[in-house]
Amino acid sequence: MPELPEVEAVRRRIEPFALGRTIVAAHVLRQRIARNGSVGQIEQFVTGRSITCVSRRAKNLLLHFDNAALRIHLRMTGDLLPCPNVRFFPIATRLILEFDKHEGILFTDPRALGRVELLDATGLEALDRSLGTEPLSPQFTPALLTSAARRSRLPAKLFLMNQAAIAGIGNIYAAEILFAARIDPARRMNSLSFACLERLHGAIQEILQAATRIAEVTYAAPGHFDEAAGFQLHVYGRVGERCLRCNRRIRRITQGARSTYHCPGCQH
Numbered sequence: 329m330p331e332l333p334e335v336e337a338v339r340r341r342i343e344p345f346a347l348g349r350t351i352v353a354a355h356v357l358r359q360r361i362a363r364n365g366s367v368g369q370i371e372q373f374v375t376g377r378s379i380t381c382v383s384r385r386a387k388n389l390l391l392h393f394d395n396a397a398l399r400i401h402l403r404m405t406g407d408l409l410p411c412p413n414v415r416f417f418p419i420a421t422r423l424i425l426e427f428d429k430h431e432g433i434l435f436t437d438p439r440a441l442g443r444v445e446l447l448d449a450t451g452l453e454a455l456d457r458s459l460g461t462e463p464l465s466p467q468f469t470p471a472l473l474t475s476a477a478r479r480s481r482l483p484a485k486l487f488l489m490n491q492a493a494i495a496g497i498g499n500i501y502a503a504e505i506l507f508a509a510r511i512d513p514a515r516r517m518n519s520l521s522f523a524c525l526e527r528l529h530g531a532i533q534e535i536l537q538a539a540t541r542i543a544e545v546t547y548a549a550p551g552h553f554d555e556a557a558g559f560q561l562h563v564y565g566r567v568g569e570r571c572l573r574c575n576r577r578i579r580r581i582t583q584g585a586r587s588t589y590h591c592p593g594c595q596h
Protein backbone atom coordinates (compact mmCIF):
# COMPACT_ATOMS: atom_id res chain seq x y z
CA MET A 329 0.00 0.00 0.00
CA PRO A 330 1.38 3.42 -0.91
CA GLU A 331 2.51 5.41 2.12
CA LEU A 332 3.28 9.11 2.54
CA PRO A 333 6.35 9.09 0.22
CA GLU A 334 4.52 7.44 -2.68
CA VAL A 335 1.44 9.63 -2.35
CA GLU A 336 3.61 12.75 -2.09
CA ALA A 337 5.48 11.64 -5.25
CA VAL A 338 2.14 11.34 -7.07
CA ARG A 339 1.12 14.79 -5.82
CA ARG A 340 4.35 16.34 -7.11
CA ARG A 341 3.83 14.64 -10.47
CA ILE A 342 0.25 15.90 -10.82
CA GLU A 343 0.62 19.43 -9.44
CA PRO A 344 2.45 21.18 -12.31
CA PHE A 345 0.05 19.63 -14.80
CA ALA A 346 -3.23 20.21 -12.96
CA LEU A 347 -2.82 23.46 -11.03
CA GLY A 348 -5.06 26.23 -12.36
CA ARG A 349 -6.66 23.99 -15.00
CA THR A 350 -10.43 23.98 -15.47
CA ILE A 351 -12.23 20.64 -15.68
CA VAL A 352 -14.42 20.67 -18.79
CA ALA A 353 -15.76 17.14 -18.33
CA ALA A 354 -15.56 14.39 -15.70
CA HIS A 355 -16.28 10.71 -16.20
CA VAL A 356 -16.47 8.18 -13.39
CA LEU A 357 -16.01 4.85 -15.17
CA ARG A 358 -16.39 2.62 -12.12
CA GLN A 359 -19.31 3.29 -9.81
CA ARG A 360 -17.87 1.81 -6.65
CA ILE A 361 -14.90 4.18 -6.39
CA ALA A 362 -17.34 6.96 -5.44
CA ARG A 363 -17.70 7.22 -1.69
CA ASN A 364 -20.45 8.97 0.28
CA GLY A 365 -22.29 10.21 -2.75
CA SER A 366 -23.24 9.42 -6.25
CA VAL A 367 -21.14 9.34 -9.37
CA GLY A 368 -23.44 11.97 -10.87
CA GLN A 369 -22.80 14.35 -7.97
CA ILE A 370 -19.05 14.12 -8.40
CA GLU A 371 -19.19 14.57 -12.17
CA GLN A 372 -21.57 17.51 -11.90
CA PHE A 373 -19.71 19.25 -9.09
CA VAL A 374 -16.22 19.27 -10.59
CA THR A 375 -17.26 20.15 -14.15
CA GLY A 376 -16.58 23.80 -14.90
CA ARG A 377 -14.43 24.25 -11.79
CA SER A 378 -10.73 25.10 -11.66
CA ILE A 379 -8.18 23.26 -9.55
CA THR A 380 -6.83 25.83 -7.10
CA CYS A 381 -4.45 23.59 -5.16
CA VAL A 382 -3.12 20.02 -5.22
CA SER A 383 -2.34 18.94 -1.67
CA ARG A 384 -1.74 15.83 0.37
CA ARG A 385 -2.92 15.01 3.88
CA ALA A 386 -1.43 11.76 5.21
CA LYS A 387 -2.12 9.22 2.44
CA ASN A 388 -4.92 11.30 0.86
CA LEU A 389 -4.53 13.38 -2.29
CA LEU A 390 -6.73 16.46 -2.44
CA LEU A 391 -7.70 18.40 -5.55
CA HIS A 392 -9.06 21.70 -4.25
CA PHE A 393 -11.75 23.84 -5.84
CA ASP A 394 -12.10 27.05 -3.82
CA ASN A 395 -13.73 25.79 -0.60
CA ALA A 396 -14.32 22.16 -1.54
CA ALA A 397 -12.04 19.32 -2.58
CA LEU A 398 -12.01 15.98 -4.30
CA ARG A 399 -10.33 13.54 -1.96
CA ILE A 400 -8.57 10.64 -3.66
CA HIS A 401 -7.35 7.67 -1.67
CA LEU A 402 -5.14 5.40 -3.77
CA ARG A 403 -5.46 2.37 -1.44
CA MET A 404 -3.58 -0.61 -2.90
CA THR A 405 -3.14 -0.06 -6.64
CA GLY A 406 -4.50 3.42 -7.40
CA ASP A 407 -2.49 6.02 -9.30
CA LEU A 408 -3.02 9.47 -10.76
CA LEU A 409 -1.48 10.27 -14.12
CA PRO A 410 -1.25 13.34 -16.31
CA CYS A 411 -2.61 12.41 -19.73
CA PRO A 412 -1.92 14.29 -23.02
CA ASN A 413 -5.06 12.90 -24.65
CA VAL A 414 -7.84 11.47 -22.50
CA ARG A 415 -9.59 9.92 -25.52
CA PHE A 416 -6.99 7.16 -25.23
CA PHE A 417 -6.95 5.82 -21.70
CA PRO A 418 -5.66 2.56 -20.19
CA ILE A 419 -8.12 -0.22 -19.33
CA ALA A 420 -7.76 0.26 -15.55
CA THR A 421 -8.93 3.89 -15.72
CA ARG A 422 -11.67 4.58 -13.13
CA LEU A 423 -11.99 8.36 -13.37
CA ILE A 424 -11.18 10.90 -16.07
CA LEU A 425 -10.92 14.60 -15.29
CA GLU A 426 -10.71 16.31 -18.66
CA PHE A 427 -9.15 19.74 -19.26
CA ASP A 428 -9.12 21.70 -22.53
CA LYS A 429 -7.27 20.33 -25.60
CA HIS A 430 -8.32 16.82 -24.47
CA GLU A 431 -5.62 16.87 -21.80
CA GLY A 432 -6.51 15.65 -18.35
CA ILE A 433 -5.83 13.51 -15.33
CA LEU A 434 -6.55 9.80 -15.13
CA PHE A 435 -7.20 7.88 -11.95
CA THR A 436 -6.15 4.34 -12.75
CA ASP A 437 -6.65 1.47 -10.34
CA PRO A 438 -6.44 -2.17 -11.52
CA ARG A 439 -8.06 -3.53 -8.35
CA ALA A 440 -10.52 -0.64 -8.05
CA LEU A 441 -10.10 -0.43 -4.27
CA GLY A 442 -9.26 3.27 -4.31
CA ARG A 443 -11.87 5.81 -3.32
CA VAL A 444 -12.90 9.26 -4.53
CA GLU A 445 -15.03 11.55 -2.41
CA LEU A 446 -16.24 15.16 -2.50
CA LEU A 447 -15.52 17.09 0.68
CA ASP A 448 -16.96 20.50 1.54
CA ALA A 449 -15.19 22.84 3.99
CA THR A 450 -16.67 20.94 6.96
CA GLY A 451 -15.58 17.59 5.54
CA LEU A 452 -12.07 18.91 4.94
CA GLU A 453 -11.86 20.12 8.53
CA ALA A 454 -13.08 16.75 9.83
CA LEU A 455 -10.46 14.93 7.76
CA ASP A 456 -7.77 17.26 9.05
CA ARG A 457 -8.87 16.81 12.67
CA SER A 458 -8.95 13.02 12.40
CA LEU A 459 -5.28 12.92 11.39
CA GLY A 460 -2.14 13.64 13.39
CA THR A 461 0.76 15.92 12.54
CA GLU A 462 2.36 15.76 9.12
CA PRO A 463 5.87 14.41 9.80
CA LEU A 464 7.48 16.55 7.09
CA SER A 465 5.81 19.77 8.23
CA PRO A 466 7.47 22.46 10.39
CA GLN A 467 4.94 21.63 13.15
CA PHE A 468 6.56 18.23 13.63
CA THR A 469 9.31 19.10 16.11
CA PRO A 470 11.28 16.93 18.58
CA ALA A 471 9.27 18.64 21.35
CA LEU A 472 5.97 17.62 19.77
CA LEU A 473 7.14 14.02 19.34
CA THR A 474 8.37 13.95 22.94
CA SER A 475 5.08 15.18 24.37
CA ALA A 476 3.10 12.67 22.26
CA ALA A 477 5.48 9.88 23.35
CA ARG A 478 5.14 10.73 27.03
CA ARG A 479 1.37 10.21 26.77
CA SER A 480 1.56 6.89 24.87
CA ARG A 481 2.03 3.37 26.16
CA LEU A 482 1.95 1.97 22.61
CA PRO A 483 4.89 -0.05 21.30
CA ALA A 484 7.01 2.21 19.06
CA LYS A 485 5.97 0.50 15.82
CA LEU A 486 2.24 0.82 16.51
CA PHE A 487 2.71 4.43 17.63
CA LEU A 488 4.33 5.29 14.29
CA MET A 489 1.47 3.66 12.40
CA ASN A 490 -1.23 5.36 14.45
CA GLN A 491 -2.56 7.97 12.00
CA ALA A 492 -4.01 10.09 14.81
CA ALA A 493 -0.52 10.68 16.24
CA ILE A 494 1.69 11.10 13.18
CA ALA A 495 -0.02 10.88 9.78
CA GLY A 496 1.09 8.97 6.70
CA ILE A 497 3.50 6.30 7.97
CA GLY A 498 2.68 2.68 7.11
CA ASN A 499 4.15 -0.75 7.74
CA ILE A 500 7.24 -0.53 5.53
CA TYR A 501 8.60 2.85 6.53
CA ALA A 502 7.71 2.36 10.22
CA ALA A 503 10.06 -0.65 10.29
CA GLU A 504 12.80 1.20 8.41
CA ILE A 505 12.51 4.30 10.62
CA LEU A 506 12.89 2.23 13.80
CA PHE A 507 15.91 0.45 12.35
CA ALA A 508 17.50 3.79 11.43
CA ALA A 509 16.81 5.07 14.97
CA ARG A 510 18.06 1.78 16.53
CA ILE A 511 14.83 1.39 18.50
CA ASP A 512 13.22 -1.97 19.31
CA PRO A 513 9.72 -1.85 17.72
CA ALA A 514 8.22 -3.41 20.88
CA ARG A 515 9.56 -0.67 23.20
CA ARG A 516 6.79 1.40 24.76
CA MET A 517 6.86 5.02 23.68
CA ASN A 518 6.76 6.39 27.23
CA SER A 519 9.90 4.41 28.08
CA LEU A 520 12.07 6.07 25.42
CA SER A 521 14.72 8.53 26.58
CA PHE A 522 14.91 12.03 25.14
CA ALA A 523 18.07 11.07 23.22
CA CYS A 524 16.16 8.12 21.74
CA LEU A 525 13.23 10.35 20.75
CA GLU A 526 15.57 12.86 19.12
CA ARG A 527 17.07 10.02 17.08
CA LEU A 528 13.57 8.84 16.18
CA HIS A 529 12.51 12.33 15.10
CA GLY A 530 15.55 12.61 12.83
CA ALA A 531 14.99 9.13 11.39
CA ILE A 532 11.31 9.82 10.60
CA GLN A 533 12.20 12.90 8.55
CA GLU A 534 15.28 11.40 6.88
CA ILE A 535 13.59 8.15 5.83
CA LEU A 536 10.42 9.84 4.55
CA GLN A 537 12.36 12.50 2.64
CA ALA A 538 14.71 9.96 1.06
CA ALA A 539 11.80 7.65 0.19
CA THR A 540 9.88 10.53 -1.41
CA ARG A 541 12.85 11.49 -3.61
CA ILE A 542 13.20 7.86 -4.72
CA ALA A 543 9.45 7.45 -5.28
CA GLU A 544 9.46 10.51 -7.55
CA VAL A 545 11.76 8.58 -9.88
CA THR A 546 10.42 5.04 -9.51
CA TYR A 547 6.76 6.11 -9.80
CA ALA A 548 7.38 7.93 -13.07
CA ALA A 549 5.98 5.10 -15.16
CA PRO A 550 2.21 4.53 -15.19
CA GLY A 551 1.00 1.37 -13.53
CA HIS A 552 4.22 0.77 -11.63
CA PHE A 553 3.11 0.90 -8.07
CA ASP A 554 5.53 -1.22 -6.09
CA GLU A 555 5.80 0.52 -2.75
CA ALA A 556 9.34 1.33 -1.68
CA ALA A 557 10.63 0.29 -5.12
CA GLY A 558 14.23 1.44 -5.39
CA PHE A 559 14.43 2.19 -1.67
CA GLN A 560 17.22 0.33 0.13
CA LEU A 561 15.29 -1.75 2.67
CA HIS A 562 17.34 -2.62 5.74
CA VAL A 563 14.84 -4.76 7.63
CA TYR A 564 11.45 -4.86 5.88
CA GLY A 565 10.93 -8.23 4.14
CA ARG A 566 14.45 -9.42 5.10
CA VAL A 567 13.60 -12.04 7.74
CA GLY A 568 16.52 -14.47 8.22
CA GLU A 569 18.94 -12.28 6.27
CA ARG A 570 21.95 -10.60 7.87
CA CYS A 571 21.66 -7.12 9.36
CA LEU A 572 23.65 -4.68 7.23
CA ARG A 573 24.79 -2.91 10.42
CA CYS A 574 25.65 -5.66 12.92
CA ASN A 575 25.39 -8.94 10.97
CA ARG A 576 22.74 -10.53 13.24
CA ARG A 577 19.78 -12.17 11.50
CA ILE A 578 16.69 -10.02 10.92
CA ARG A 579 13.62 -11.21 12.84
CA ARG A 580 9.90 -10.96 12.17
CA ILE A 581 7.34 -10.48 14.90
CA THR A 582 3.61 -9.71 14.74
CA GLN A 583 2.24 -6.42 16.05
CA GLY A 584 -1.32 -5.29 15.51
CA ALA A 585 -1.88 -8.22 13.12
CA ARG A 586 0.93 -6.96 10.85
CA SER A 587 4.48 -8.22 10.40
CA THR A 588 7.25 -6.19 11.97
CA TYR A 589 10.83 -6.73 10.84
CA HIS A 590 13.68 -5.75 13.11
CA CYS A 591 17.24 -6.55 14.12
CA PRO A 592 17.59 -7.96 17.65
CA GLY A 593 21.30 -7.09 17.57
CA CYS A 594 21.19 -3.32 17.16
CA GLN A 595 17.63 -2.19 17.94
CA HIS A 596 17.03 -1.74 21.67
Ligand SMILES: [Zn+2]
Nearest residue numbers: 571574591594
Ligand atom coordinates in the same frame (compact mmCIF):
# COMPACT_ATOMS: atom_id res chain seq x y z
ZN1 LIG B 1 21.64 -5.13 13.49
